Amino acid sequence: MDSDSDTTVQKQLDAAMPWVGLYIAAASTVCVLAMVADAFNSFQRKKLWFPCKYTSLNAASLTLLAVAMKLPMDLNTVMINSITDAAAKYTSLLFMSAALNTLMPSLGSMNEKEVLTNGVGLSLLVVTIMANVAIHTIEVQRFLSQAIILSVVMLVSLAMLVSLALSVSAMKKSLKLKYEEKHREALEKEEELVEGFKMDDQRRQMMKYWVMAESSCPQFVIARSSVCAASSMITFFFWIMYTPVNIIRMNKFVSGKTPYGVYTKRIVEIQSIGLWMAVILATLRWFVAVVFRCSSTNTWMIESYWIQTLRDCRNSSAGIKIGPNRWGKCLLDAKWCVLTFCIGVQSFIVLASKTLIFISGFMVAPFVLCCSHINKFARRHHDTSSGGSDMDLNDLSSYVLLLDGEVELPTSLVRSMCREAEGMVQKGREKKPSNLINLLHKSDNSNTSQITTLVLARDCWTLQVVTLTSIALALPNISRYQRKQLLSSVSEGLSLAKIVEKALDTNAKLKSIRKSASVTWVELLVYSKWVEIDLRTGFLWCTHSKQVLLELSDKAEEIVTEWKSQSQDSNMGNPLNFPARVVAANSMYRICQTILLSYGEEENCEEMWERLCVMIADVLSACLTNLPHAITKMCHQSWIEKRDKTAREAFLLLGKTEEVLGIVRRQKQVCIDHDNEALTMSSMNDLVVSVDC
Structure with missing residues (x-):
């Protein structure tokens, strides 16, 4: 059974x-x-x-x-x-x-x-x-x-x-x-x-970092x-x-x-x-x-990096508890013998590999020579017509990073690297931010007003842009098409402004403010809300733009005052520790009050809409003046594992923003010194004081 x-x-x-x-x-x-x-x-x-x-x-x-x-x-x-x-x-x-x-x-x-x-x-x-x-x-x-x-x-x-x-x-x-x-x-x-930005010079400078990133x-x-x-x-x-x-x-x-x-x-x-x-x-x-x-002269040399890790482990006693007895000596001797044997095996593998490559070089040498002659023949006409390309390649070849014992990479490979970089720029041009470009054109011939100057002196750029966009979307009697266009333009602009702010804010001093801008923008973009206020229906009763500004200012003041009365944490006196909601309210109160200061005769909603669009364009333009520095900084990423990826992103961004940078340069906006990092926090304390008053 x-x-x-x-x-x-x-x-x-x-x-x-x-x-x-x-x-x-x-x-x-x-x-x-x-x-x-x-x-x-x-x-x-x-x-x-x-x-x-x-x-x-x-x-x-x-x-x-x-x-x-x-x-x-x-x-x-x-x-x-x-x-x-x-x-x-x-x-x-x-x-x-x-x-x-x-x-x-x-x-x-x-x-x-x-x-x-x-x-x-x-x-x-x-x-x-x-x-x-x-x-x-x-x-x-x-x-x-x-x-x-x-x-x-x-x-x-x-x-x-x-x-x-x-x-x-x-x-x-x-x-x-x-x-x-x-x-x-x-x-x-x-x-x-x-300091003196030129697109061709910047690309040539970035190409050096590209070659370093690719070769290393x-x-x-x-x-x-x-x-x-x-x-x-x-x-x-x-x-x-x-x-x-x-x-x-x-x-x-x-x-x-x-x-x-x-x-x-x-x-x-x-x-x-x-x-x-x-x-x-x-x-x-x-x-x-x-x-x-094929032309290596160090075929049978063991470079230090092959055995450096094993040698360091052999000479180190970290992680081993050694007592004052014979067992401690035996343990150290055993470790020394094992790692010495491993070093010998490692050296043998490297030597054997080099020998195999040296022998195989003779096998494929005829094919290599044939390909080399064909490549030279194919490149002859192009090199003659390209003028100074050989000089550029010779200059870039000096930036190729090689390990000890490695021979120089062929010029054709360096040329291929440069072509790939140019291809990334071209790919970026195909993805240019058209909506942002249309928005930036609105500030072409405008003088930076007192309002914009006051706004630029405070906050980080992204929070300013999000706050101004929220005010614009709160205005009644604005067509759905205009709202959609503004959201698309600001979305493209914020993606670039975030890159600039991240590059300039090296010590992450403004991380909490940038986070507040990001949270507020997501809520605005997805739900058309600012701090839980529905901007599509919340201000339909307003007949003038001044009413909208006053309502938003009062709501922002209420949020800050309520938070201050409930907060018992002493650390919350530091603006860096403010909740995202309070940071957004601070920004909204100050910007609304700043606009109201210059509010003369009552403006209708359409006029205020155009005025806000110009202000948004001015803020973005001032921010993007620093974009060349941010793009170049992306190229020399410190982490070697990410350097290749960030260099590719930098060249894509260069092509994508080529027209944007041309507009910004023509507008002759004042370039904020990236060394001083004009993104200051002192204004945040002023905000809280002004609300209390």
């Missing part, structure tokens, strides 16, 4: 196995799609070293790889068709080895903690796969040599990835020092450009390293060796003769596609690295 029951349960479990196969196929598909997305993104950007954007090493990718590796880790399922079983397992092992190579550049985008945790997780996964394959192969006693070879290949790929993980921190530190040195050289000229991109540095290139070469050659064998085995596939049913074949097909994709990426990375290093 028990035997029949066990048989029934086993049949039920076997019937569910195709669903497990479907799950494995789905996980493999996601991995392959991520590789395809990275390949498409890289080809689009003409980066043949293939940066990792979607195939980054993290918890999600580790989970997907663990699911995709179910077949080589399966020890309990009885596989009936051993040929199909072997093809599936070996394809999965090759796929894992190729995935390790594909993931290598993503190490550059991680901090030290992320590198450690993700590296340990990946190592445990690979070791588990190898152990399961070894147990299964020994027990079955079939295909022993193939399993050993593929397991060794996977282990070598893991060792190379760990080698890069151990050196990436030292690489970043070295590049950071070189970047700071070049940054000091460019800083003087940058300050001159802020940690992913690019890893991708062009000898270890990553050697891993790509190994992936390529073992794929050539085992692909024909697997094709022959798959031709003998018998449908339905495996526990996973037809999904076994689907898994092999999907992972084979992923393997093809990974090998193409690996081959191009290998080729690019060989081109870069």
Whole structure:
């Protein structure tokens, strides 16, 4: 009876196995799609070293790889068709080895903690796969040599990835020092450009930071390293060796003769596609690295950054409790021996990788020379017609950041970097803020009035703009089209003003005020409300704009007075600690009172609307005068992992705001000195006093 029951349960479990196969196929598909997305993104950007954007090493990718590796880790399922079983397992092992190579550049985008945790997780996964394959192969006693070879290949790929993980921190530190040195050289000229802004000069100056950011991109540095290139070469050659064998085995596939049913074949097909994709990426990375290093004179030198991390760990006693006994000495000696051995292994991996790249350089040298001559021939006419481009390229080439022992990057690569930057500017031009441009034109020939001057002297710009927009939207008898246009214009302007304020407010002194502006703007944009007052219906009874100003001023005074009477916290005397609602009310009270001071004869709502639009344009124009400084500041982001991204955003912004900056420059607004950070907080105390009075 028990035997029949066990048989029934086993049949039920076997019937569910195709669903497990479907799950494995789905996980493999996601991995392959991520590789395809990275390949498409890289080809689009003409980066043949293939940066990792979607195939980054993290918890999600580790989970997907663990699911995709179910077949080589399966020890309990009885596989009936051993040929199909072997093809599936070996394809999965090759796929894992190729995935390790594909993931290598993503190490550059991680901090030290992320590198450690993700590296340990990946190592445990690979070791588990190898152990399961070894147990299964020994027990079955079939295909022993193939399993050993593929397991060794996977282990070598893991060792190379760990080698890069151990050196990436030292690489970043070295590049950071070189970047700071070049940054000091460019800083003087940058300050001159802020004072006398010219678009072409600014772009030329930003291009230096672009070249520094692109050449020191940690992913690019890893991708062009000898270890990553050697891993790509190994992936390529073992794929050539085992692909024909697997094709022959798959031709003998018998449908339905495996526990996973037809999904076994689907898994092999999907992972084979992923393997093809990974090998193409690996081959191009290998080729690019060989081109870069074909004239290297330091082939057999171990640069310090390869072993710096291990050496520091060996010489440090942090985290080890040592007592005054022999066990403490034994512990230190053991640590010294283990880390010395690791340094030796690391040195061997680096030397072996450099040797492989040196040898492979002879293999592809004819092809490299052929491509070089074709490229020179194709560029000859363009270089002649471009005039001073070679001089610019020579100047920019001096800003390429290289690690010790690296040869200079080809001029064609620097030219490609510059083209990408120009492409970002052009892409930005296609996204120019048309509504904001129309709004800024309203202040073309206007003199900055006393009202605007008083407004500009206080608050941060974004809060001023939001407050003035709230007053404008509260006016009755204004068409829906006009309201919509103003909201669109202000929305585009605030996105730029926030960038300026963030760049100028380096110490985050105005963070609470900027937050208040953001909260108030979201409420205004989404719900057409200012501090819970419906601006669409709350002032329909008003016949003159003066009534609207008085009502808003009274409501703002009421909010501040009520908050002051209820607040018992002594820290709330500091305007930086005011709630967002109170900050918005302070701003509303002051601006309404300022406008009322110059309110002569009663103005109708349409006239006040135009007046407020001009004021909004004036405030935005004064703010955006500082935009060139903010854009240039975006280029020299201190975090090396984000430098490439922020440089791209800066060039996009440069193209997007080209026309805006032209309008601002023509209006000859007074440029607020960014060193003094004209965004002051002293006015906030005046507000509270004025409300009390």
